[in-house]
Amino acid sequence: MSEGIATPDKPEPPLDAGDDARDLFSKFDPIIKQRQDLLDSGLEDPFGLVMERVLSPVTAVCNGRETILLGTYNYMGMTFDPEVIEAGKRALDDFGAGTTGSRVLNGTYVGHKEVEKALCDFYGMDHAIVFSTGYQANLGIISTIAGKGDYIVLDIDSHASIWDGCKMGDAEVVPFKHNDIEAMDKRLGRIPEGAGKLVVLEGVYSMLGDIAPLREMIAVAKRHGAMVLVDEAHSMGFIGPNGRGVAEDQGCLDDVDFIIGTFSKSVGTVGGFCVSNHPKFEIMRLVCRPYVFTASLPPSVVATAATSIRKLMHAGDKRAHLWENSKRMHAGLKTLGFQLGTDEPQSAIIAVIMPDLERGAAMWEALLQEGLYVNLARPPATPANMTLLRCSLCAEHTEEQVGDILVMFEAAGKAVGII
Template sequence: MTDAPMPDKPVVREGGTPDLFTKFDPLIKQREDLLATGQQDPFSLVMEKVESPTVAICNGNRTILLGTYNYMGMTFDPDVIAAGKKALDEFGAGTTGSRVLNGTYQGHKECEEALKDFYDMDHAMVFSTGYQANLGIISVLAGKDDYVVIDTDSHASIYDGCAMGNAQIVAFRHNDVEALEKRLKRLPADAGKLVVLEGVYSMLGDVAPLKEMVRVCKEAGAMVLVDEAHSMGFIGENGRGVAEDQGVIDDVDFIIGTFSKSVGTVGGFCVSNHPKFEILRLVCRPYVFTASLPPSVVATAETSIRKLMHGSNKRAHLWENSKRLHGGLRDLGFTLGTDTPQSAIIAVIMPDLEKGAAMWQALLENGLYVNLARPPATPANMTLLRCSLCAEHTAEQVSEILGIFEKSGKAVGII
């Protein structure tokens, strides 16, 4: 996706060669105009030192991290780090091979066993990234005469998985159960159908009504895939996500997730109870044709996943942080993406990109890092500041965050 409209004809450079970058010119100009005002590039921040899951040094200043997806704060867990160091010493830096060739080490199987235990499911398949998990599973499940039904606010990896496959794509209005049901009823009764949903949507932090959605999917004979990237670890009694929290995890056919959020490392996965699931290892191209994760990474993931199985106290503290920050920002007068706190993501809506960038910079200069999100990544052409809370944020840090938002918001004229 791109902000720039496609030109009618490629611009021809001197010498007769079409310039393939012409379609990006509006975006290039927008970026240059923004930087010309003295604004720091919000998408090129360098962290010189990371001290903990919640604090880093940015531009030489101590900065509270509120935009890292490190929901459960596992990146600096001593057991996780020790497991990675041990695997690095024993197995080396990488596998240099695909999982179907030489790239399956003992650690990869142990990581998949941890996922099966965590979700209480029969099968687990680890990918090199969460993006590849969606890309691979969606593209291989639905074929030429099948249908994939997706929410209009779906993550880019879901859209790209649809584009990579040969199925017919049908979109429905965001989180609208009635719209989903209408779309499903229009499809041929005998066609294969896969409905792809997300537990928590990453931009606004809103939760899907999975209980009602899964019901209409099953009534229509559709299989259901739920991406729980932003809910694994802290939503649900056992941290299994929104599907568990809403009581439909046993009715979901596939759960996709990532290691780069609550697990605290990198990688992706799919878990399922489908009896034929294992054949996907031979037909899923992003699994077959990608080098497997380094042994140190799967060791950290396996250790983290097993610790998250006993993370009820962390989950409770994270929910307290979310409620307190959401309520505090609302009381200060900020416009938020949801009426109530629904996840660890709190979106602060900005009037436009210029104000949003100015607010982002003011927060950073005052010691707080958040994500600046802009179209086309955001729904409804919004510019927003996305706050991602961590279970390691203290009550004192949440108070400090609110103080920085108030100071910066008044300076920029947002509140």
């Protein structure tokens, strides 16, 4: 028997890791300490709130109290639409709770084809493919279409799912300064002749709620022979004459090769998708690993999504009301003296910049005690290491509720010393 190999009758003793073994959790120690410091100060965990009951798209019971919701991304308020709910109930009765399979095996029901048809009709495009989450949509599409020898040029403020899609693939990743058209142009100009190029942009950037100059950026990308993917997660359903997003609003939708979106914002359920006019797009169903190797969405989810998407085609009045909500709240917060992420309202997201994490967490709790829930966003997820109170308005917020929200912000801001 070779030296060092254990025999059945005399096994080798286990290695003694001793004190030098690395704790795999040690890399998280700074975050663990930061969170514990917040809890030790007596503040509620801003990342562990439990909603005991949801009453409507804009209200829920939190800590035993009815609370206005201003941090749900439920932009069009479709979660409680009666027709949407009824479609989900029918699908549960007719098809059961889940598919227990991948789309390429037993996981394609009639509802999956119907929601993809609804997406094609909504965007006026030839192809649509639905994923189990929006995160998987970016992960799958980006990692599959840009491979070894290709280049991905992307905005430095891109969503984590975009970055993870780049990491999962083998392409070279070339970031550029946020919304900087000239920087993007220079990066594209340095890519070797003949290489495959994909430019990845977002319509609305979720942290500050600012929009991209898509028309100019797409023109630059096409001049360099690049394909363009635009993530419209935070604009689909709301921005644009038909709710197709920033690309539609800026008149350049036909120049986009791939639109990525999600069902977990304006559509009001869960899931992700990509729509495209590329003639070879259907091959993605066989080569995209996050599509092939995961279970498909439950029948009730695709039924609610298809119903919601078709209703969003005719939601002009709701879009107009949401814009009024955004403009009124942005102006009101600015008048109160809060520092905001954008000079003017650009989307349904309004980011209120906090001096630091400690006061941001204190402001978050003060608002919750007033009866208002918002998102606390902290580094490293935020640009420039900012701490933000991120507010997302809904078409179902009434004019009176927006007024109440401003009163709550004023009271909490004075109590914490932000204003």
